[in-house]
Amino acid sequence: xxxxxxxxxxxxxxAAVAASAMLVTTxxxxxGTGMPAPGADVAASVVESATGTTxxxxxxxxxxxxxxxxxxxxxxxxxxxxxxxAVTDPEGTRVAIGLPGSAAASASATANGTVMxxxxxxxxxxxxxxxxxxxASALITLKNASAPTEYRFxxxxxSGAHAALLEEGGVVVGDSAGEVVGLFETPWAxxxxxxxxxxxxxxxxxxxxTLIQTIQTDKxxxxxxxxxxxxxxxxxxxxxGMVSDTWNSMKCGAALAAAFAPGKAAFKVIKxxxxxxxxxxxxxxxxxxxxxxxxxxxxxxxxFGIKSIKKACYDGLK
Numbered sequence: 001x002x003x004x005x006x007x008x009x010x011x012x013x014x015a016a017v018a019a020s021a022m023l024v025t026t027x028x029x030x031x032g033t034g035m036p037a038p039g040a041d042v043a044a045s046v047v048e049s050a051t052g053t054t055x056x057x058x059x060x061x062x063x064x065x066x067x068x069x070x071x072x073x074x075x076x077x078x079x080x081x082x083x084x085x086a087v088t089d090p091e092g093t094r095v096a097i098g099l100p101g102s103a104a105a106s107a108s109a110t111a112n113g114t115v116m117x118x119x120x121x122x123x124x125x126x127x128x129x130x131x132x133x134x135x136a137s138a139l140i141t142l143k144n145a146s147a148p149t150e151y152r153f154x155x156x157x158x159s160g161a162h163a164a165l166l167e168e169g170g171v172v173v174g175d176s177a178g179e180v181v182g183l184f185e186t187p188w189a190x191x192x193x194x195x196x197x198x199x200x201x202x203x204x205x206x207x208x209x210t211l212i213q214t215i216q217t218d219k220x221x222x223x224x225x226x227x228x229x230x231x232x233x234x235x236x237x238x239x240x241g242m243v244s245d246t247w248n249s250m251k252c253g254a255a256l257a258a259a260f261a262p263g264k265a266a267f268k269v270i271k272x273x274x275x276x277x278x279x280x281x282x283x284x285x286x287x288x289x290x291x292x293x294x295x296x297x298x299x300x301x302x303x304f305g306i307k308s309i310k311k312a313c314y315d316g317l318k
Contacts, residue, residue: 040118043125044110047139050190050226055131056113066107066115071134073233081105081117081126084156087136089233093181095173097138097211097231098154101126123147135232142215142225153211153229157181163208164257167277171201171211174258179308182233183254189215189227197225253280255312256303266306269299279303288318 059066059077066077072090077083081101088094105117105126117126123146127139140151155163160176169186189197198216203209215227256276259266273279273296282295292314293300303309 040108040116041110043118043141044114044116044127046141046192046224047114047116047125047127047129047226048110048112050194051114051129051137051139051228053112053114055133057130057132058111058113059109059115059130066109068113068130070130070132073134075130075134075136077107077115077128077130079107081107084154085128085136085138085231086156087182087231087233089182093158093175093233094156095158095182095231095233096156097136097229098152098156099126099128099138100124100140100151100153135230137228137230140213140215140227142217142223142227144223147223147225149215149217151213151215151227153213155209155211157207157209161207162261163203163211164260165201165203165208166253166257167280168253169200170254171203171208172254172257174254174261174308177308180234180251180254180258180312182231184211185230185232187213187227187229189225191217191225192222195222197221197227199227201229252283252309252313255308256280259306259309266303266309269296269302273299283313283317286317289314292317 057068057070059068064079068075074088076086078085080103081099082103084096084098086094086096099117101117102119105119107115107117109115113129115128119125123143125141125143127141129137129139138153142149157163157173158175158181161173161181163171163173166172166183171184173181173183175181184201187199187201189199191197200214202212204212211229213227213229215225217225253276256266256270256279260270260276261267270276270279273282279296283292286292286295293304296303304314
């Protein structure tokens with residue numbers, strides 16, 4: 001679905017957002033990629049007005065990429081938007097996130113740390129950010145009415161890993177043992193007025209290794225629209241005390257979803273109990289391990305015996 005607003009109105013909206021950012025953003029060229037694309041400073045202001053900047057870390061150049069080492073995690077952002085954001089956690093587990101861009105869009109970094117992949121003649125700009133807690137974001141800016149409203153992010157997952165949708169709308173990645181590798185937060189999108197725009201994920205592929213974000217614009221949506229798939233690796237629950245409320249609230253659901261794959265020990269138990277959402281509701285209604293076991297019956301023992309689920313769902317109980 002396309003926005004039925006004229007191009008001049010869309011560009012005016014983008015200029016208004018840039019003006020309201022109340023900052024001067026410099027966009028230095030990334031070594032080896034030439035000068036920043038025309039208008040990259042305005043494009044960066046649009047993104048940074050939507051996300052803020054105080055949480056960002058500034059990447060350095062290295063090995064042909066832009067690199068940020070923070071909270072024990074390394075995030076590598078590619079020289080062009082045809083590449084992938086690679087996130088390696090302190091244990092060496094690597095997940096790479098493809099960008100919905102083209103080889104023509106080269107990287108340039110703002111003084112605040114946002115990496116821009118600007119396409120002056122196209123309806124979409126891509127950006128990447130790394131937070132000081134080590135989370136990594138890929139950001140889409142729909143500049144005008146001609147911008148697509150569906151974006152595909154190919155995922156390189158560890159061997160044996162699979163992705164699954166969470167009830168809250170996010171996506172969890174679990175390994176072959178049912179352990180959580182990490183997750184994408186519930187997606188969000190904002191228009192030029194800061195108004196939330198409905199957006200959802202779906203997965204394709206045998207392992208769920210293509211993440212697809214749909215942004216549901218309509219006639220009332222003011223361009224530009226910024227949307228953000230954000231990735232957390234599993235270490236963020238303990239890294240440097242930087243515990244995310246979002247991560248904490250989703251840990252149990254993530255652990256259950258990671259184990260909810262055919263052939264896994266937890267699959268039949270969770271399915272018979274009514275699904276991940278029902279098990280979460282059951283666990284939320286009790287405050288002791290004994291109570292959880294009684295509420296889930298024989299399935300409680302099975303789930304308790306799975307290390308990742310025990311840690312995320314049971315260890316907080318008395």
